[in-house]
Amino acid sequence: MPIAVDIDVMLARRKMSVGELADRVGITPANLAVLKNGRAKAVRFATLAALCEVLDCQPGDLLRWEPEDAADG
Numbered sequence: 001m002p003i004a005v006d007i008d009v010m011l012a013r014r015k016m017s018v019g020e021l022a023d024r025v026g027i028t029p030a031n032l033a034v035l036k037n038g039r040a041k042a043v044r045f046a047t048l049a050a051l052c053e054v055l056d057c058q059p060g061d062l063l064r065w066e067p068e069d070a071a072d073g
Contacts, residue, residue: 004038048063
């Protein structure tokens with residue numbers, strides 16, 4: 001997937017656990033893990049906004065585009 005998720009980077013910068021973030025955002029730790037590990041197929045803007053509010057960051061701090069390898073195409 002060409003979209004990389006950097007929630008773990010922001011968690012480390014904020015010295016926050018996955019459980020604490022999930023509680024403060026209002027999602028389950030399991031759903032946060034799916035998003036954090038890049039297995040999510042979609043993310044609601046409301047969830048993205050809540051993540052940004054709790055982590056005091058911008059959406060671009062959490063998500064980035066990585067080109068797929070040319071060999072894959």
